[in-house]
Amino acid sequence: MIKVLCIDDEADIRQLLVEELSEAGLSVIEAENGEEGLRKIISEWPDIVICDVSMPVMNGHELMAEIQINHPEFSNIPFIMLTAMADRQNMIMGLESGVDDYITKPLDLELLVAKVRGCANRIQNSRIVNAPR
């Protein structure tokens, strides 16, 4: 089962994401900021990360940089950013530094689920291909 980590400081949004993604047949874990998210990435090794940009303690971009620099073993995990600030420049910088996709708030849940499922399918397919025969 594909495991998705949802990182957002807003508990209500986290709860809605968990509901939606669980219903889509994914295993969902939560974190309320970047720092907690990093701990969960290391301990839980999720397949996909959905992460808010603006958060206390450690924000989405800081988490991304932290993974790239200090935890490169996780840098292949698909990383979808949620942002309330549709700042084009920030998005370009994020994409260049390894963010796979941006989804702006308010969220189109259908679109989000489609993206996550697409990723999940690719991951599952590659696992089949790479599985020892």
Add this chain to the structure above:
Amino acid sequence: MVLRTHCPSAAAVRPRARPAPAGRAIAALRKPATEEAAWQLLDNLFRCARHPTTVKDAAFRYIYANEQAQRLLGRGLTELLGTTDYDALPRGQADRIRAADIQVLHSGEEQLFEQICAGPGGKPITIVTHKRRAAMPHDDAEPIVITEMTDVTDLRTAERVLREREEHLRSLIQLHPQTPWVADASGQVVEVGPGWAQLSGRPLPEANGTGWEESVHPDDLWWVRENWAESVETGTPLDIEFRIRARTGDYRWHRSRAQPKVSEGGAIERWYGLLEDIHDRRLALEAFVEHEQSLRLHRNELEKLVTERTAELNQKNIELNRLLEHEREVNALQRRFVVMTSHEFRTPLTVIDAAAQRLTRTTSATPDYLTDKAAKIREAVARMVGVMESILAAGRLETGTLSITTAPCPIRDLIEDCAARAREISPAHHIHVDVARLPDMMRLDREAMEGVFTNLLSNAVKYMPQGGEIGILADLSEGRAAIRIIDQGIGIDAEDVPRIFDPYFRARSARGIAGTGIGLNIAREIVKLHGGSIEVSSAIGKGTTMYVILPVDDNSVAVN
């Protein structure tokens, strides 16, 4: 008949020519025994005389001429004797001499005249001729004419040269624009040039002595006198400028200079001075000086103007910079506002939108599920209304329409209530309240001050995300209540501390934490309206203490 009677030397000649008493002369001449001896004596006497002397008989023939006369007439004695003037001189000259001889012979009057005649070598010479009648010293006593001639050519030439020189100098003086004057050793003017009469309109002699002072301007006279007296006393040359009343009655500036003429013994003999009309020059100089002064004045004015204009420009520049700075601040404010609103509205909007999507997408919507989603939506709406209220309050701040209405208010209860609500919202934070030192009642706008304390407490909670201890302590001193809200949260960068009360400002340490940046701005304004102030001290990573300082009037304290 007298040819030329004008003779300046006549007076000098006459006494010498006066004849000796006849008796004695004759007695002297009687001594010689013979006529020959008498002539010899006479000849010797005449030889000793300085002047050419001749004797003619009644027929005007030369009967004697001394050596000087022979030289003057250019003929020896033997050539002369027995001849008349007509034999040797041009007719005109001979006529004039004869006429004089006849006059002397007939009237017996001495003749003294001056004539110019051709001398030896043809050069014109001036001769003063003195003719006298005498009688021959023998029996018939025939009358004779004795002529004594004096060559005054050199004298007359010298006199002419002197006269010419004098006239030359006089012309020079008269033509000279300056007026010469002469004073004696005591300083008394003895002579002034003719220019004086011209300039002063007063007769020349009136200038003598101290008469010239009459024409000096009364204001100048005292120091003119002083200077002149000093020069006279010390012998230092005089050089002064003063005004002299002209003929027209106007005063004109003059310069008077004088040098002493000193004798060989060193004593001052007299003073020679020159008076010069310098009026026009002086006026021109004064005009020039005035002009220059006015130029300088103009230049100073100009410089002043330039300085003023520069200052004005600088002022304008400062004003412009201030406006630019203000513009920048407004722009920054706007940016902060846009960032804040986009975040603070999007987050609840996201909740509302996602909840609505969930409601339509879920396949198993229980009544509890519906209630839960409706509650989420309502919470989010309430949050958005809260943000909107903040923005409206900020708007009221900007337009200056924020006002308070104070009434006696139980301050301790107010704070306790706020703390209780905060505890309810955030059980992870422990809020300790010690406000016993505050009076029972203080004059406050209760609603507004509740807003202030709620805001400060919610900040303490919000910026201490991991939970922890929060203290509310109060002190009373010098008529002021100081209420401290102390947290151990993330703190504020020192650089940001002075700006945290600016509208829409969010400290860097607050990044990622929801907030409008309006709360503290409004809180400060409300406290200000109460006559108090809010202060802050903070250390990054250690926590923040907010101080609310409110005035406490005597009545409130008395209640306590």
